[in-house]
Amino acid sequence: MFQHIEPYAGDPILTLNEAFGRDPRTDKINLSIGIYFDDEGKLPVMAAVRAAEAQQLQAAGVRPYQPMEGAANYRQAVQHLLFGAEHEAVKSGRIATLQTIGGSGGLKVGADFLKRWFPDSAVWVSDPTWDNHRAMFEGAGFKVGTYPYYDAATGGLDFEAMLAAIEQLPARSIVLLHACCHNPSGVDLTHAQWARLIPVIARRGLIPYVDIAYQGFGDGIEEDAWAIRALAADRTAGTPISFFVASSFSKSFSLYGERCGALSVVCPDAAQAELALGQLRATIRRNYSSPPTHGGQLVARVLQTPALRAQWAAELDAMRVRIAALRQRLHSGLGERLRAAGDTRNIDYFITQRGMFSYTGLSATQVDRLREEHAVYLVRSGRMCAAGLNPNNVDAVAAALATVMLKD
Numbered sequence: 035m036f037q038h039i040e041p042y043a044g045d046p047i048l049t050l051n052e053a054f055g056r057d058p059r060t061d062k063i064n065l066s067i068g069i070y071f072d073d074e075g076k077l078p079v080m081a082a083v084r085a086a087e088a089q090q091l092q093a094a095g096v097r098p099y100q101p102m103e104g105a106a107n108y109r110q111a112v113q114h115l116l117f118g119a120e121h122e123a124v125k126s127g128r129i130a131t132l133q134t135i136g137g138s139g140g141l142k143v144g145a146d147f148l149k150r151w152f153p154d155s156a157v158w159v160s161d162p163t164w165d166n167h168r169a170m171f172e173g174a175g176f177k178v179g180t181y182p183y184y185d186a187a188t189g190g191l192d193f194e195a196m197l198a199a200i201e202q203l204p205a206r207s208i209v210l211l212h213a214c215c216h217n218p219s220g221v222d223l224t225h226a227q228w229a230r231l232i233p234v235i236a237r238r239g240l241i242p243y244v245d246i247a248y249q250g251f252g253d254g255i256e257e258d259a260w261a262i263r264a265l266a267a268d269r270t271a272g273t274p275i276s277f278f279v280a281s282s283f284s285k286s287f288s289l290y291g292e293r294c295g296a297l298s299v300v301c302p303d304a305a306q307a308e309l310a311l312g313q314l315r316a317t318i319r320r321n322y323s324s325p326p327t328h329g330g331q332l333v334a335r336v337l338q339t340p341a342l343r344a345q346w347a348a349e350l351d352a353m354r355v356r357i358a359a360l361r362q363r364l365h366s367g368l369g370e371r372l373r374a375a376g377d378t379r380n381i382d383y384f385i386t387q388r389g390m391f392s393y394t395g396l397s398a399t400q401v402d403r404l405r406e407e408h409a410v411y412l413v414r415s416g417r418m419c420a421a422g423l424n425p426n427n428v429d430a431v432a433a434a435l436a437t438v439m440l441k442d
């Protein structure tokens with residue numbers, strides 16, 4: 035019956051993470067998957083989340099189904115965090131926000147909705163992007179193309195090429211954008227670049243689809259939402275831009291397995307938001323009916339309890355600052371070793387790239403050598419997760435990188 039089924043090649047990130055788990059070497063270092071580990075190499079449990087959970091257990095009672103769109107307190111908390119409670123788009127009720135199963139669930143629910151109501155549109159993603167973006171949008175039936183983004187020559191952004199490509203897209207093209215902490219490159223647009231891109235999107239009548247899975251890991255919780263707020267405020271075309279935001283709390287609350295995410299659709303007015311919400315509820319009903327309760331309630335409780343929220347914000351700030359310090363340490367450790375060998379190449383991208391990821395520029399062969407000879411795991415594209423560094427492994431990583439980089 036099933037002989038004709040093609041074997042699944044596996045996901046490049048998750049398969050690698052599984053291989054890391056099976057690796058018997060005790061000095062192995064995981065810089066592959068986008069997960070934040072603490073100084074002991076462990077997943078942190080944030081104190082604010084732990085406190086919220088203790089309160090939650092006290093209050094636990096019956097377990098009804100949630101509505102298709104999720105819990106009202108969670109949806110409101112998400113909106114306020116992304117857009118700011120005082121944003122006109124929030125106050126005028128023109129954003130439809132739904133609780134989803136992780137950021138991934140949000141992306142897919144939005145993709146299915148778009149395929150139903152904009153069947154002739156194509157999707158455009160940055161070159162490169164998170165592998166699952168293409169898989170999800172193709173899975174929803176879309177053609178997926180790329181626009182220029184990462185500039186291998188500088189380890190930065192080729193903004194002019196990106197803008198020129200987006201300027202050529204037909205109206206109603208869906209343009210996937212990373213709000214901050216671009217995965218996999220760590221290369222983001224500056225505010226000035228966003229301010230040039232957004233009017234182009236408005237004039238061309240494009241549909242931005244913003245992915246924000248790392249809010250708080252770039253410049254700060256509010257700062258990282260800048261592009262989303264600017265998109266929602268734009269009036270270049272006379273009317274507001276309609277756009278999608280898939281958001282995730284997996285990293286920012288260290289709640290990976292609880293699958294806490296959301297989809298927000300910013301509409302021209304409240305009546306259209308109601309229409310979008312209705313069809314998104316239908317999309318969810320046909321998929322998994324309704325989201326789970328527990329993790330979302332932890333997030334809502336933290337975000338809506340001032341003391342817990344302040345505690346969470348401080349913890350997340352500390353995570354961001356810590357990654358930046360580890361990036362600095364890696365940069366100087368690697369730089370010293372390269373210079374000692376007479377190699378003066380510029381490796382500043384390790385500190386200019388932001389968030390969890392860096393594109394190291396290493397080839398797949400070099401990544402394989404790092405893994406096989408030094409037990410250091412990166413994704414084969416050369417992506418390194420800086421959130422896997424810690425004071426105990428950063429020197430070993432610098433030494434391994436130097437050895438591999440100096441060999442070619």
Ligand code: PLP
Pocket residue numbers: 068135136137138139164217245246247281282283284293294295
């Ligand atoms: N988008 C990007 C860019 C990601 O890196 C991730 C990572 O997990 C997601 C979306 C999905 O988030 P979640 O794990 O909450 O499904």
Ligand code: LMR
Pocket residue numbers: 047048066067068069164217
């Ligand atoms: C990553 O890119 O490593 C993370 O976003 C985890 C994942 O699901 O791929």
